[in-house]
Amino acid sequence: MTSALNRLQPLNGNNMKLKTLLLFVALIQSVVSMAQQDWKGDYTRAKQVYQLQKYEIAMEYFLPVTSPDAANPYASYAQYYYSLSAYKAGKYNEARQMLLQLINRDPNWKQISEAHYLLAGVYFELKQYRFGMTSLTFVQGMESSVTTFRQSYYAKIAPLDTLIKLQRVYSSDKELAKALFNQLAAYPVNSKNNMLYEYLAQEFKFTKLNRTVTYVTKTEYHVAVILPFNLSESNSENYKSGYAYEMYQGILTAVDSLKEDGVTIKIHTYDADRDVMKIQAILNYPEMKGMDLIIGPLFPSLIPYVTNFGELNNIPVINPISFNSNIIENKTQTLLFQPTLESIAGQVSSFAKEKFVYRKNSSKDNDLKPKNNVLIFYSTELKDSLLAVYYRDSLQVKGFKVSKFVKVTKENIGTVGKIFSDSISLLTTSHVFVASGEPVLASNIVSALEISRQNVPVITKSDWLDINNQTYEQFERRNIYIIYPDYFAFYTDAYRSFKAAYIKKYNVYPSKYTIIGYELMSLVGDKMRTAGTGYFNLMRTSPVSKGHFTAGYDFSKKPCNNYVPIYYFSDLKLTLANPFDEK
Incomplete structure (x- = not known):
């Protein structure tokens, strides 16, 4: 039997048409063949990249395989591994x-419990703890893993107030109660949460630690000051011009x-x-x-050695200048004299919640309608980026909406003016937060607000x-608020007397490091006078203490300064916007 193709061959006059038709059919088949995605191959290649621990690249490989094509049996697996790659790359929102x-x-995916388990981890990394705990309730058949998860993540929940609130909501969760119990055990017996500590011990049969300590008043206290004086690098008195020596002089002045x-x-x-x-x-x-x-040291590489020594020998360690919360993590004898970035974010967002929700941005504005939108700008510096992230997270917990979250670079700084040109959006904007000290960004924001003629507050560093090209008049007119923990009132009679005595003794003007040293040692000495060797516990449990020249200090909520002074200009003078109640 001859084929259809053979039967057509004798038709010589139609050979060219026949060849064209065959080429067209072959082309169609080729296109169809190419359109048939090699899901298995693509998924396998993506898994290989994941196994190489190139997680951001793996995300790019997995993404096409997440397509919900009926012929794609790997879509759910690709979605899971895309999320796992994002989690390991620190891209929690994408995950x-x-x-x-x-x-x-x-x-109904057969591994859906693993997806809920991973989602719980993502939520905890985002500090959205309640969502994370809800996700854990959907995990089936992974009891051991869930217990390990709870023990690991619950121990990281901070600040303490957040953990307390969560335990009240999930009061039957024993692992959560254990995490709270362990944190409370680090506080002295006369702390404000001691009753809660006793309750948890009784309710869950936890073993209490022996926290009985005898304090004594001494005729002389010994304080080690470990600072980078760089004496080995100087054969003269030049080392005395460094910030370490300035801080040391402040300490000595307080001692006197x-x-x-x-x-x-x-x-x-x-x-x-750094040795x-x-x-x-x-x-x-x-x-x-x-x-x-x-007191000290200052370099990050040395700090763990000293804090561990303090823990082992029950000796308090105070770092005078660091903002890094990792230093005080799981420590009972370490204190940061400065607020952490997380504390700054939490305190400033609370201030904004109180002051900037019900207010007018223009004469046509209705201040009865709440303003919950916030614009956040930050620089490429790590410290600024972290502060911006912490502030965003703290705002969201308090009901704000972050309408813009912009990392400002030289390439995109022109977009700042465009954002402020949207007058309708500005009417619903509560405030602007700027985690950057870049002069160009500051000038752009102030100029944009001047043009907008809207009275939107700006909180910044x-x-x-x-910044030389910005005036105090502009800051006052444009409602600029300054986060300034180490500001000292240099215009008071007390400071003028201190400065005169200091200059007479050291023949130099006091610097901000001088004031830090002086305030730290003065506060410690004052508590020593009251509580003897129990001064550290008194510092941790006392309400806000007013500084000699600074706004104040509060270590009662966490082992860092939790009072973050915020200033604004009034009659061209920096004025404290959030004074604490001294009653």
Whole structure:
């Protein structure tokens, strides 16, 4: 039997048409063949990239395979691994979005519990704890993993107030109660949450720690000051011009004043640069275990050695300048004299919630309608980026909506003016938060607000005060608020007297580091006078303490300064916007 193709061959006159038709059919078949996606191959290649731990690249490989094609049996798996890659790359929002899509699209997927488990981890990383705990309730057949998850993530919940609130809501969760119990155990027996500690011990049969401590009043207290004086690099008195020496002079000045008030403190000075072996040698000196306090060190590589030494020997350690919350994590004897970035974000967002929700941005505005939109701008510096993220998260918990979250670079700084040109959006804007001290960004924002003629408050860093092309008149007119923890009132009679005595003794003007040293040692000495060797616990439980020249300090909520002073200009003078109640 001859084929249809053979039967057509004799038709010589139609050979050209026949060849064209065959070529067309072949082309169609080729296109169809190419259109048939190789799902298995693409998924396998994506898994190979994931196994190489190239997680951001793996996300790009998995993304096409997440297509909900009826012929694609790997879509749900690709969605899961895309999310897992995003989680490991620290891209938690992308992971959350894809996992929610997976759970909604394929709720009966055979590994859906693993998706809920991963989503819970994502929520905890985003500090959206209640969503995370809800996700855990959907996890089936993974009891051991869920328990491990709870033990690990619950221990990281901060601040303490958040953990307390969660435990009240999920009061039957034993692992959550255990995490709270462990954190409360680090506080002294006279702390404000001691009753809660006792309740948890009784309700869940937890074993209480022996927290009985006997405090004594001493005739002389010993304080180790470990700072980078760089004495080995100087053959003259030039080292005395450094910030470490300025802080040290402030400490000595406070010691002199305290002695007049009946508190004697002996300072032991140690020079520590970045040399780990040197700090280890210092900690091995026999006198170190007899210290009542260690101030410093300042370099991050040295800090863990000293804080661990303090924990082991029950000696308080105070870092005078760091904002890093990792230093105080899981520590009971360490204190940051400055607020952490998380504390700054939390306190400033609370201030904004109180002051900037019901207010007018223009004469046509209705201040009865709440303003919950916030614009956030931040620089490429790590510290600014972290502050912006913490502030965004803190705002969202308080019911704000972050309408713009912009990392400002040289390439996109022109978009700032466009954002402020939207007058309709500005009417619903509560405030602007700027985590950057860049002069160009500051000028752009102030100019844009001048043009808009809307009275939208701006909260920013104290770096703005050093910008030459911006005036205090502009800051006052444009409602600029300054986060300024280390501002000191240089115009008071008390400070003028201090400055005169300081210049007479050291022949230099006091710097901000001088004031930090002076305030730190003065506060410690004042508590020593009241509580003796129990001064550290008194600091941790006392309400806000007013500084000599600074706004104040509050260590009662967490082991860092939780009072964050915010200033604004009134009659061209910096004025405290959030004074604490001294009653």
